[in-house]
Amino acid sequence: MKNLEIDDVNxxxxxxxRCQYDYLIERGWEHHEAMERITAQNKEASRGFMQWESESNQTNN
Known part of the structure; x- marks a missing residue:
């Protein structure tokens, strides 16, 4: 199972x-580096939809 990819700290x-993000940015981390770190450590990133298949979640039109 793959964690959600979150690109916005809000x-x-x-x-x-959010405080951890600000702390990392103040210390010179790039946005994408800080988001990777936060996403890997935060419980919200793993609370996406149940993945029944290994394919990405796409809607059928």
């Missing part, structure tokens, strides 16, 4: 996660 509901 997506997280956890204030501590």
């Amino acid at each position: 997506t997280f509901y956890d204030d501590i996660t």
Whole structure:
């Protein structure tokens, strides 16, 4: 199962996660590096839809 890929820190509901992001940015981390770190450590990233197949989630039109 693959974690969600989150690119916007405001997506997280956890204030501590947002503070961690600000801390990393203040210390010179790039946005994508900070988001990778936060996404890997945060529980919200793994709370996506149940993945029944290994394919990406796409809607059928």
